[in-house]
Amino acid sequence: MSRCIPEINFAPYLVDATSLEGRETIQAIYDAVSSWGFFLLTNTPVTQNQQTALLNSAKQFFDLPMEKKVALDVANGGVAWRGYMPLGGEYTHGRQDWKEGFYVGPEHEDDHALTGMPLHGRNQFPDADLPSMRNDVLKYLEQVSELGKMLTEVLSLGLKLEKNELRRAWLEPEPILLFRCFKYSPLLEATESQSLKESFGIGEHTDFGYLTILKVDSPGLQILSPSDEWVDVPVIENAFIVNVGDMLDQLTHGRFRSRPHRVQRPKSVSPPRYSFPLFFDFAWNTKMQRLSLDHLPPLTAEEQELARKRWANTSFRKVEGTWAQYLAKKVQKVFPDLNLPDFEPNKAPSTRFTRVVKA
Numbered sequence: 213m214s215r216c217i218p219e220i221n222f223a224p225y226l227v228d229a230t231s232l233e234g235r236e237t238i239q240a241i242y243d244a245v246s247s248w249g250f251f252l253l254t255n256t257p258v259t260q261n262q263q264t265a266l267l268n269s270a271k272q273f274f275d276l277p278m279e280k281k282v283a284l285d286v287a288n289g290g291v292a293w294r295g296y297m298p299l300g301g302e303y304t305h306g307r308q309d310w311k312e313g314f315y316v317g318p319e320h321e322d323d324h325a326l327t328g329m330p331l332h333g334r335n336q337f338p339d340a341d342l343p344s345m346r347n348d349v350l351k352y353l354e355q356v357s358e359l360g361k362m363l364t365e366v367l368s369l370g371l372k373l374e375k376n377e378l379r380r381a382w383l384e385p386e387p388i389l390l391f392r393c394f395k396y397s398p399l400l401e402a403t404e405s406q407s408l409k410e411s412f413g414i415g416e417h418t419d420f421g422y423l424t425i426l427k428v429d430s431p432g433l434q435i436l437s438p439s440d441e442w443v444d445v446p447v448i449e450n451a452f453i454v455n456v457g458d459m460l461d462q463l464t465h466g467r468f469r470s471r472p473h474r475v476q477r478p479k480s481v482s483p484p485r486y487s488f489p490l491f492f493d494f495a496w497n498t499k500m501q502r503l504s505l506d507h508l509p510p511l512t513a514e515e516q517e518l519a520r521k522r523w524a525n526t527s528f529r530k531v532e533g534t535w536a537q538y539l540a541k542k543v544q545k546v547f548p549d550l551n552l553p554d555f556e557p558n559k560a561p562s563t564r565f566t567r568v569v570k571a
């Protein structure tokens with residue numbers, strides 16, 4: 213097994229999914245998610261212009277004076293969970309992450325059927341100070357979300373299902389999108405305490421849901437290889453890092469792997485690092501049911517044992533109920549004072565601990 217994360221060219225699939233090269237692309241993605249749980253994807257339809265506009269907007273946002281940013285604090289956005297996340301505001305396994313964030317979702321009108329539910333509602337953009345940011349970010353989100361839908365078709369085909377099967381089952385009427393802009397500031401050798409110097413941008417974790425589609429501007433992301441070694445993910449301009457979340461691992465009986473990763477802080481002499489994960493998730497009311505994959509060769513005993521070990525580290529016990537129930541449980545951790553409806557059946561495997569916000 214190579215020590216490098218698989219790098220996959222998406223172009224042949226886009227040109228003709230049924231050609232030999234198109235089918236090889238589907239197989240390469242299937243192999244990557246079944247081993248590393250991660251891959252680098254080049255030549256996607258997400259335009260270079262949109263990626264540059266997003267990066268520039270995010271840089272300008274994080275450069276705004278602090279009072280402008282805290283005016284958009286996620287705490288003011290309520291359960292929509294949108295806005296500015298200050299430095300040190302999030303924890304992974306009880307340790308403070310060292311990054312600032314800006315959280316975005318699709319802009320839901322007040323009459324949207326799910327407005328008022330967790331993760332739905334309006335964004336908090338700095339419209340007065342950075343009037344172009346709203347459009348730059350939302351357009352990018354739209355394009356990457358389209359990419360997520362295409363990748364869902366690829367996974368469907370890879371699992372020898374109908375092209376539209378997973379899209380219909382998982383993403384209708386619309387996927388849940390949790391989009392984040394992160395800024396990781398370099399270490400300040402002179403002033404920081406030893407424990408802070410040893411901290412991560414984001415500590416070791418697995419992602420929670422379906423699929424993460426990540427853009428980064430510089431190195432820092434490390435993933436645990438199939439042979440359990442930490443390896444650096446190289447930076448390829450305009451490429452995306454795609455990875456499997458815990459729920460996708462579960463739904464595929466461990467055929468696709470949700471794997472640990474972490475982010476190192478930039479060295480003291482480096483510029484800040486920016487990254488843009490889109491947590492591309494199942495639609496709100498999607499029923500959580502393991503796929504019926506009996507038409508595929510069964511997993512080997514070793515693969516099954518690896519899956520069992522992955523899940524042993526989570527609080528996953530049952531796959532049942534709707535995706536909303538898992539998400540609400542996660543949001544409830546952030547907003548414990550909220551009286552959410554009965555979301556009991558699932559013990560969400562929330563590996564990321566977030567700041568508590570008093571309602």
Ligand SMILES: O=C(O)CCC(=O)C(=O)O
Nearest residue numbers: 394414428433475487489
């Ligand atoms: O910043 C990165 O490169 C990765 C971020 C990440 O793993 C996450 O937000 O879950």
Ligand SMILES: [Fe+2]
Nearest residue numbers: 417418419473
């Ligand atoms: Fe992650």
